[in-house]
Amino acid sequence: MKGLSKIREKLIFDVAIVGAGVSGLTAGIRLKQLCPSLEVCILEKSSSIGDHIVSGCLFNPRALNELLPLWQSQNLPLGTKVQSVKNLYLTESRAFKIPQAFTPWSHYSQDYILNLGELCKWLKTLAESLEVRVFENFTAKEILTNNLGYVEGVATGPVGLNRNFEKKEFFQDSVEVLAQQTIIADGADGFLARELRKKFKLDGLQNLLYEAHPQTYSLGLKEVWETSGNSPGQVVYTFSWPINKGRFRGFLYTTPVHTHVGIIAGLDYANPQIDLFEELQKFKTHPYIKKYLEKGRPIEFSSKVTEDGGFFSVPKLSFPGGLIIGASGGFCNPITYQGVHLSMKSAMIAAESICEKGQKSVLSSLEIKSYYENYIKSWAYDELFKHRHIRQAFNSSPLFGLAYSFRNRKLLSEKSVFYIENSRKGDNFSERDCTESAFKHQPPKYVQKDKKITFDKKDALELANMIWNDQPEFIHLRHGNEQNALYSLKAFDGIEEKICPTGVFKYRDSKLYIESHKCILCGACRLKSTRDIVDWSLPEAGTGPRYNY
Known part of the structure; x- marks a missing residue:
């Protein structure tokens, strides 16, 4: 790049966190709760916290209860409490209610239909009150390593170059953010997490309790509609139509003034002529879905890949000089497609592993291997383990997945009636x-x-x-x-x-x-x-x- 300096400004912290989503902010808060003397920063690429957050999700408050036991008295923006849940099997023109026994995982009565971006804004305010430094407009683009190959921080990208790589008036050069521990929370298939998984070979056995399979991904597409007349707190999940093969799910949530409608589809589909945006448009024409939208208007569209490998795709979570948390580490339940509470829990475990001795001296450790050990002792591990086989059943068809769930409805923990290997090509090969x-x-x-x-x-x-x-x-x-x-x-x-x-x-x-x-x-x-x-x-x-x- 023309005229870029090789000498960059340096910022030095005890812990640097990449990504100010819910997991990154939770990690910063938990670190300061346990070790107030640590110097902690969070780097966020958007201009305002929450700008890049694809939300409108079902939020399980379990991890929040642990992070902030008194949160209910603190005016958190948790949105609309779930009032009813329906699982539907769709044909082109009809909707059939699926009995609870076929979807034994769908217990959402304590959950909220949440604007995750608003929650992240609230968590940012809390983090800053604990003296966490939150830097917006900081895109971490490069992993920094020492002469031993250990991670010692990240470098941001320059700001203020035009399309010809010429400096504009407000040009700002790259900055090096150095830390004894770097926590990566840059989302599903995150730019830096992907690089670190390759560099340190975090997939595979790696002394893990189970072999870490390659991560698999789905693509979520969602529209938010401004609506009136829809009863708030309704949750609808659909199976089969318009795609009746592989991991396809439709969803619809209602709040007092908005309706969230969308689809989630596994990216290991075979037909290259499938256009998931067009599938979303088709999905909205179903009579059951259309009735929620007819008197409204769309006000937002969003899309994001989400990790759905589940239990078998959680990698080795530590590397020399840092840790991986949240969606970057695969913390999402692939059958409920809920990951916020798991991401928050992973962030808390990471922070607790750093602060186990309650002193800065713990940071002298090159690699905090206790993070993975603490993860396998947690309820996050238990939840992913409990549902570890169900995603593979849905690889074949929604009917087989529902039948498998019914057959195992009382045995969804350590003992399953039969075990489904990750034998589908998409479980062991890339989506392409x-x-x-x-x-x-x-x-x-x-x-x-x-x-x-x-x-x-x-x-x-x-x-x-x-x-x-x-x-x-x-x-x-x-x-x-x-x-x-x-x-x-x-x-x-x-x-x-x-x-x-x-x-x-x-x-x-x-x-x-x-x-x-x-x-x-x-x-x-x-x-x-x-x-x-x-x-x-x-x-x-x-x-x-x-x-x-």
Whole structure:
């Protein structure tokens, strides 16, 4: 890059946390609760805490009860208490209620329909009151290591370069943030977590109780609608239609003034002609779903990959100089798709492992291996272990998954009627390797857009509240991959166009064009593009979507 200094400003802390989502903020709070003398900072790439948080989730307050036992008297923004839960099996025009015995995991009576971004804002205020330094507009883009290869911190990306890598008036160079322990909380398939898993070989046996399989991922797409007349606190989960193979789930939540509607689909699907954005539009036309939306209007669109490997995909959680927490470590229940409470618990365990001796001297340890040991003693481990086989059952079909859940409804803990290995290709190979040739599949049929219930990708982009500066392109076709892009177009029907929910990729005249400014940072292209032809790096700090709901 032109004119960038090799001498960077340095900030020094005892613990540096990358990511100010719920797990990163929880880690900072717990560290200061236990070891007030520690110097702790949190780095966040968005311009305001919560901007990049895809929320509207069901929140289990179990970890919050441990972190803040008196939270109910502290005016937390926990949203709407769940009043009713329905699990439905959909056909194209009908909805059949699934008996509770077939979904024994669906106990949500103590949960809340939560705006996670608002909770993160509240946790930030609490963290700062405990003297945690929270730095917004700080994108950690580089792992720093010492001469032994141990992690000693991170470096941020520069801010204020134009698309030609020339300095603008408000240019700010990279900053090195050095720490004795670096906690990585940069989300599902996070940029730095992915690098660390490879560098330190965190997947595999690695002295773990169980072998850590490669992580698997789903893509969630969600719209928030401004509605009236819907009874608040309703939770609806659907199975089968419009995709009746693999790990597909539809969902709908209601609050007093909003309805959240969306889908979650495993990215190991075989047909490259599937467009998950179009599947969401199709899902909304189902008579049962449509009735919730007819008198409303969409006000936000969001999308994000989520980890769904579950128990068998939690990696080794420590490395020399740091720890991995939250979604970066795979802490999500893949059958309930609830991960916030597990992410918070992992953050608390990490902080407690750092502070076990209650003194700064504990930080002299190069690797805090007790973190994984403490995890396997926790209820987070127990919850993931209890549901460890169910996701694999849903790999085949929703009917088989529901039948398996029914058969094991009383034995969902240590003893299962039969064990389902991670034998499906998607459990042991990357999502892109599961894609088959378009010639083996029929193209799906999608709905015409009426601009009332259904919309196109251009509309979705507008609803993501994007903020982009003039900056270098951060998504590229990998050098020398022009022929692979052409191969993707011919053999896989240009899957890059279809996997992106906001139209970043477009094939014209047999050539792939990329418009980075349309990216909402969902992460799907990194996982599903043909032959890994997409080179994706982090954008400039303070840019991207700004989610409010």
